[in-house]
Each structure stands twice: as structure tokens, then as C-alpha cells.
Amino acid sequence: MDLPLGDGTISLSLPSCDVDVARPPGGDSVDPKTAAEAAMGCPHGPPLASLVESTDEVAIVVTDVTRDTPDDVLLDVLFDHFSVPRENVTIVVGLGLHRPMTDEELRDGLGDYADLAVNHDPSSAVALGAVDGCPIAVHPAVANADVVLSTGMVEPHQYAGFSGGAKTVVVGAGSESIIRYTHGPEMLARDGVRLGRVRGNPFRETLDRAGIIAGPDFCLNVTKGPDGFLGAAAGDPVSVVRSLATTARDALSVSVDSTYDAVVCGVGAPKDANLYQATRAATYVALGDQNPLVDGGRLVVPATLDEGAGAGTGERRFYDALSSATDADSLYESMRAGYEPGAQRAFVVARVLRDHDVYVTNSESPDVVDACLMQARDSVEESVEPGSRVLVVPDALNTLLV
Numbered sequence: 434m435d436l437p438l439g440d441g442t443i444s445l446s447l448p449s450c451d452v453d454v455a456r457p458p459g460g461d462s463v464d465p466k467t468a469a470e471a472a473m474g475c476p477h478g479p480p481l482a483s484l485v486e487s488t489d490e491v492a493i494v495v496t497d498v499t500r501d502t503p504d505d506v507l508l509d510v511l512f513d514h515f516s517v518p519r520e521n522v523t524i525v526v527g528l529g530l531h532r533p534m535t536d537e538e539l540r541d542g543l544g545d546y547a548d549l550a551v552n553h554d555p556s557s558a559v560a561l562g563a564v565d566g567c568p569i570a571v572h573p574a575v576a577n578a579d580v581v582l583s584t585g586m587v588e589p590h591q592y593a594g595f596s597g598g599a600k601t602v603v604v605g606a607g608s609e610s611i612i613r614y615t616h617g618p619e620m621l622a623r624d625g626v627r628l629g630r631v632r633g634n635p636f637r638e639t640l641d642r643a644g645i646i647a648g649p650d651f652c653l654n655v656t657k658g659p660d661g662f663l664g665a666a667a668g669d670p671v672s673v674v675r676s677l678a679t680t681a682r683d684a685l686s687v688s689v690d691s692t693y694d695a696v697v698c699g700v701g702a703p704k705d706a707n708l709y710q711a712t713r714a715a716t717y718v719a720l721g722d723q724n725p726l727v728d729g730g731r732l733v734v735p736a737t738l739d740e741g742a743g744a745g746t747g748e749r750r751f752y753d754a755l756s757s758a759t760d761a762d763s764l765y766e767s768m769r770a771g772y773e774p775g776a777q778r779a780f781v782v783a784r785v786l787r788d789h790d791v792y793v794t795n796s797e798s799p800d801v802v803d804a805c806l807m808q809a810r811d812s813v814e815e816s817v818e819p820g821s822r823v824l825v826v827p828d829a830l831n832t833l834l835v
Contacts, residue, residue: 436813436827437701438795439737443812445697449819453691455826455834460684462661465503469510469653469665476668477676481651485515485580491522492578494602494649495550497531498538498703499710500586503662505544507584507653512546523574524550527583527605530612530747530775555746558608562646564639570608571647581648583670587656587677589833591716591781592621593637594630595681597654598674599644607647612747612774615639621777628721629833631678641671658684659828686833689725694821696726697733697813698829705736707743708801709751711793712782714829719785723834725824731790733816734829738796742805747775754779755805761786764806782806792816 434454435442473481485491493511496502508524524546526534533552540547551574558570559577575581587597592615603611615636620626626636653667656677664680666673698714705711715732718724726732742752754776758764765783772780783806785791792810793802799809810816817823826832 434825434827436697436699436735438735439705439739440702443735443795445813445825447814447817447823450817450821450823452823452825455687455689455824455832457659457685457687457832459658459660460663460680462658463664465655465662465665466506466510468655468662469507469667472653472665472667473510473514477666477672478669481511481514484651485517487516489517489521489579490577491515491517491580491582492525492575493522494525494527494575494581494583494606495543496584496586496601496605497526497528498534498542499531501657501703502584502586502655504542504584505546507655508543508546511582511653519549522549523578525572525574525606526550526552527601528553528745529604529607530555530609530745532743532745532748553606555608564643564646565614567614568608568610569603569643569646570610571602572606575602575606575648581650583649583652585652585654587654587674587681588831589628589681589685589717591628591713591720592616592626593640594628594634595674595678597677598652598670599640599649601652602648603640603643609774611643616774616777618769618771618780621780628717629682631675644670656681657831659831682833685831686835689723689824689834691725691822692727693725693730693824694727695731695733695817695823697817697823697825699827700734700736700830704830705738707740707748708736708738708793708798708805709743709748709778711736711738712778712791715791716781716785717829718826718834719789720781721834725834726789728788731792731816732785733792733794733813735795735813736793738793738798738801741798741801747778750775751778752801752805755782758783758806761806
């Protein structure tokens with residue numbers, strides 16, 4: 434069978450192993466522009482045109498290169514539904530603590546709207562209020578806008594249940610304060626903070642309350658399945674996420690009734706460009722609704738890692754935490770006392786590494802893998818013991834094992 438690697442694939446053959454494949458049922462794929470236009474015609478709440486005056490300053494927060502969101506398409510649709518001068522619109526790239534997008538990436542991702550875009554800098558965020566005592570601050574263009582809009586991808590998320598909605602603005606265009614609060618060990622240890630859960634999830638509920646303060650006032654999100662886009666929704670951020678999460682959950686859930694010695698986790702572009710993002714595959718499997726591994730079972734993640742550990746602030750903190758640790762147990766225990774925003778991925782990876790070895794294969798940065806308490810191998814086949822019972826999850830970031 435083929436597995437994703439970067440923008441291409443690799444061939445996998447495990448003839449000596451007992452292999453099962455977890456392929457979600459998926460759903461009928463749709464054209465994202467057609468789906469987005471239909472969503473705008475039937476929004477959750479008032480239509481966009483009724484929210485924007487001709488003289489308004491408008492901020493639109495879009496996703497960055499780590500999300501496979503068709504932002505240029507969604508921007509086309511949004512612009513068709515309000516009328517303000519182009520110079521009144523600022524597009525803010527919601528980086529969170531990821532690296533800035535390059536000019537080429539902005540052109541590729543935003544098309545004709547690239548000239549309106551600015552990369553978010555968390556240090557420039559302007560405070561607007563607080564939730565649970567945590568300051569809510571956003572990019573100045575967002576803070577000063579009359580109307581705040583956003584795009585987004587509603588896909589499985591380790592902490593928020595599903596991404597999208599208010600998260601694009603609150604975290605993507607926010608400050609380190611909200612990232613520190615929502616991604617800290619106390620929040621991540623709370624009941625309900627888990628992959629695939631939206632209702633009753635304290636992480637998601639915090640973002641939604643912060644969104645009332647910071648925006649968006651209106652969002653246009655899509656969701657994806659293994660064969661393409663599954664749908665779009667527009668309007669109120671909470672309703673948009675709940676609607677698309679239901680669509681995604683139905684399309685992405687796979688029932689697992691057995692246990693396995695190894696799980697091979699497919700990633701592919703854009704998430705396998707760096708170790709910070711690629712390790713999501715391992716943690717989604719091991720810390721999801723149903724961990725299919727036996728005690729001591731291993732996780733195998735093919736990933737290009739052409740960016741190494743990653744270049745953003747969060748990625749650097751992730752690398753520093755893992756590479757300076759002697760073992761996963763001590764790292765996990767030390768991080769329970771707290772850590773800098775961005776390092777939460779190291780905390781979650783350490784949690785998995787206490788019980789399972791993680792192998793990263795086919796990468797351009799094996800030294801980075803080895804430095805981070807994981808094991809680099811040239812191929813998936815080298816990472817799996819002969820005779821193993823193996824589960825292959827070709828699209829681990831878009832598969833919910835239940």
C-alpha cells in the first residue's frame with residue numbers, strides 16, 4: 434500500500450506481519466467554493482452583509498501554512514458578501530507561535546489577497562479583556578477593526594476537540610497569555626479536553642468565551658475527509674464548529690476492536706514538514722478515544738521533516754524541552770509544574786513516550802529525531818518487528834479511532 438510522505442507517497446510492504454488498515458468511511462467530497470457559497474447563503478445567524486457597513490474597517494484572520502485550508506477560495510467568497518474599499522481590509526495570518534509565512538507562501542495561499550496580508554506577531558497583541566483572569570489580546574488590526582472575520586479548518590485537534598471557529602482568532606492572532614493558559618498542564622489535564630470532543634470540552638469552551646471578546650463576528654470554515662472537502666459552514670463560530678465537527682466525526686471515525694504491536698501513522702504535507710507538527714500523528718493515536726496499542730507498543734511516523742523541528746517560537750521550545758531531557762518520565766514530571774507556550778507539544782509527546790516508543794522514518798532530519806527522545810529509521814519496514822500485529826492509519830490526523 435502507499436502512505437503519504439510530503440507531497441508524494443511511499444510504498445509500504447510488511448509481508449511477515451499481520452496488518453489491518455484503518456480507513457475512515459469518508460463521505461462525498463464537495464467543491465470547497467461551491468460549498469462555501471452555499472454556506473454563506475444559509476449562515477448560522479445573520480448574513481455577513483448585515484454585519485458590515487461600507488465605511489467599516491475589516492480584519493480577516495486566516496490560517497497559516499500548517500493548515501490545509503483553501504484560504505484564497507474562502508476569501509473570494511467572503512469578499513463577495515460585503516462591500517468596503519479594499520484598503521479598509523487587513524488580512525492577518527493567524528500564526529500563533531508558528532513561524533511567519535514567506536512572501537511566496539502568502540502568494541500561494543492567498544492569491545490576489547496576498548498584498549493585504551500581515552503575519553501576526555504575538556508580542557504586538559492588544560489587550561481587550563479577560564477570561565478566567567487570563568488576558569485576551571489580539572493583533573492590533575483585529576483589536577481596532579469594526580468587524581472581525583475568519584476562515585478556518587474544522588479538523589481533529591488534540592485539545593480543542595476540533596480546530597476552527599474562534600480558535601483562528603483567539604490563538605492564531607492572540608498573545609502568549611492565552612496560549613499559556615489554554616495549553617498549560619492544568620488545562621490539558623482537565624476532563625473533557627480530548628481529541629474529537631467539542632461539547633463539554635473546557636479548552637474549546639474557553640476559546641469560545643474568548644471569541645465573544647476578540648472575535649470573530651462571523652467565520653467561514655470548511656472540513657475535510659480522506660478524499661477531499663466534506664462541507665462548509667458560515668456565521669456564528671460556535672455553531673459553525675459544532676456543525677462541521679458532526680460532519681467530520683461521522684466521516685472520520687473508525688471502530689477498533691483489537692490491539693496492536695505497532696501503529697503506522699501517515700501524515701503527509703503540510704503537517705510532516707517539521708517534527709512539532711508530525712508528532713501530532715503519534716499523540717492523536719495514543720491519546721485519542723481508543724488507544725489501539727498493547728503496553729509497550731510502538732508508533733511509526735513517516736515524515737519528511739524538511740524544516741527539522743520547526744522554526745517558530747513554539748517549535749523551538751518544543752525542541753529545547755525534548756532535546757535537553759534525559760528520559761520521557763522525568764521530562765513529563767518536570768513539565769507538570771508548567772512550561773512556556775509552545776512547549777505543550779513536548780509535554781504531550783513525553784506523555785506518550787512514557788508508554789510507547791516513537792519511530793520517525795524517511796526524514797531529512799534524523800539527528801533532530803534522535804535528539805528528541807524518539808528514534809530515526811530509514812524506512813517504516815525497519816521500524817516494525819517481524820511477526821508484529823500492525824495497524825496502518827494512512828491519514829492519522831484525520832482518523833478518529835473509537
